[in-house]
Amino acid sequence: MKKLNVFIFSLFLSFSAMAQNWDSVVIVAGTFGTIISSQYAVYQSLIKRELKGWANKETGTSVKLENQCGIQTEFHLIGDYKRNYIMMAVSNHSGKQVALNFRQVKFTINGDRVRYPGYSYQVADEMVNDGWWVLANIPLPMKDEFASYEHLKVEIPIFTTGSKESCTIVTEFKRSARYPNEDVSFNYFEFMFDTGPSLTQTGNVDRLGDPNIIWGMDFNWYFSAMHGVGMAFQWESDFTSNGSIFSGDFHYVYRRFLTPKFSFNFEPGVGYQTLVQDYNNCYRCNQNLSSTLMVDYRLMFNYVLGTWNMADVEIMNFFIGAGVVHQYGFSGETNGSRLGLLFRLGMGF
């Protein structure tokens, strides 16, 4: 069935391409890409990875078992696509009910710095009855901050029924290695508005007149820290009242962070473009205007202006960027090469 579905999609895509029905190609390929990328995003969000840099050399894991305050606990440093946290298992066979006071968890970092994650809305006290086994999460500070940690001591106060005094469970983790991109989130979406002046043009497109401005939208999705895929739509106008060129592409994205806020993007893509006429002063009235296959790339430098954080998790960031876009159309009125400057306003989440 899976192969049949892929076959039908591919057949539809091929027929559309052969008929040069580029609108259908974009719709079918876009649907296909959206389904695959959304499925992969769901899959990524389900996957929890152990933080390799904190693996104990003897066991090859970060797991710490503790038998304190009459209960058994297991601590595990985990990261998903966007945040790091402690996954904690609690097994209570003490004969009493215990309450883990997660709001008062104390982190001691690198020996002397103290942080409390208790303000987070994600943290609640956990009541564990006798005989129960539960899993809980304690959120860690954001990835970029956590990447600077070498040593982490965790203290969790617990209360037991019948006792006024709290008891504190203590465990410690020590960094054993450092890996690249520990501070970078993946499974990350970007939405951008681009605009800028047209610079140069060659080929048939010269006959259309001099373009003066580019504007468009760009969507990227990063499936790893440095690699992603995306779509971009762009209009280039005004060809002295002859209309504008519309371009749409599917592209690969290579992203490299030069500093935590400053990144370089390279977006090579393939797509199609067509001339959109100005019907008040048309260029070739009553004649068909052909669409053409196009290749393009964008070279952009992005800078993060600020982030919106909630409970130690980055919800959204806002960035600006600047760079160039270069397109090449293979036939028709838009055959030839065009280069433009782009300025970017974007948000990532």
Added chain:
Amino acid sequence: MKLLCLLLIASCSSYFPPIRGQYTLSTLKHFMISNMYVNPSNLLKENGQILIQYDVIVKNIDQKPHKINLKDSSIRFNEKKFPMNCSRFLQKDQQFDLKNEEQTRIVCLGKVEKIQGSKSDYRSIIEIPLDQDIAKFDYLLRAEDFE
């Protein structure tokens, strides 16, 4: 088109790996045991046999050290007992002393025979001897594993 999209989503979702065991954290007489490292997709088939890898974390919570001998580790499946080759993660030894408050990781490898033509899931039990205790873990073999 909508039907095609739904079909594709449904078919993609079957790629998610099956759950073979539940996380457990439990206490024996002298040890704490956990199976946090059950890798659900780590299952290979070879010449009519299914290869299983199972990871366990063990901590000695007794006041004194204990001698561990992993040679009699096994997996019970379909009313048969198959041997498992268990050893410490780093040292690769099967016999060692576990000191008070010390923890270690045990990696077990085993083979079970495929049941030809089976359409059922099977529950197997992994047994690891820990001095006077035996650590037991459930492990689910899916009907698809026998295909």
